[in-house]
Amino acid sequence: MKLLQLNKYYTTVYIRPIAYKDSNEESANLLYPENALLIYSLPMGEISEKKAISVCVSSWTRVMQNMIPPMTKATACYLSSALATTEALENGFDEAIFLTINENVSEGPGENIFIIRNGVLVTPPVTDDILEGITRDTIMRIAREELGINTVIRSIPRPELYLAEEAFFTGTAVEIQPITEIDRIKIGNGEIGPITKKLEQLYFETVQGNNPRYSSYNTPVY
Structure with missing residues (x-):
């Protein structure tokens, strides 16, 4: 402060x-x-000037639990992240998605990922080499308490990404970043989905102190 x-x-x-x-x-x-x-x-400003982004599945594999524990925010992990993001940018995408060594979806280089299938939020478990993000937890709480949508935490095989109705990243820096294209395949109708839009609105209301129900998230600076 x-x-x-x-x-x-x-x-x-x-x-x-x-x-x-x-x-x-x-x-x-x-x-x-x-x-x-x-x-x-x-x-912080706008991390991305785009309202929605196009991503690719990276050829780089996410570091494993017994290499550099992804559950800790270790500086050494960022070399792997930089390689994945650089690869994505050089191939015309905005960001990347890591797979685990077992080819399940893990997370982005600096973000957790959610998809929506049949109106249900789905996100990878800790066992798929992810960081337990604070923003990830916040989104799951808001979705449950404000929209009545539960989150299923389970492994996501790569092909399921392309079947998602909606997809988005979450993280301290990106906050909520809608994904409308993965590997040049449109997600849903290629537009930001209604659930993602609503979660984005509710999240900003929460972190900007405009929702008294979540006042515990806010600390006055002045």
Whole structure:
């Protein structure tokens, strides 16, 4: 909060804390007692100028639980993310989707993913190498409490992506990012779906402090 006050922010801001080992030793291990913390912030603005994006399934596989645990937001994982996003951009897409080693849908390079099948939200489980995102949890709560839509947490095989009625990413930076095309195949009718639109509206009302039911999500800065 003090960081935001000192920078005199009065807009949506991205805050990133980085915890790291502060040691001059050359050995790579996590046993050093010197812990350090860096926090920076910047105005978020629009992460994507597009209201909806086109994505592809990446040729890069998501890191596994026994490699670099995806459930932690580890800096080392971002090399894998950068490779997937770069590949997507170079091939004319806006973003990528990772598959697991078992070829189930995992997540985006920096986002969780939801699809809608038969009016039901579906999202991959933790066992499919995802980060347990705060925005992911928020969307599941809003969908349940505001729209009466439950979320099924289960593995999603790649072909099911193309059968989805709607799809979207969630994350701290992207918030809710509708997906209307995967591997050049239109999702639904190729437009932002009605459930995605409603969830997007409800999410922004929540995080911007315009829904008193979810006031616990908000902390006054000034």
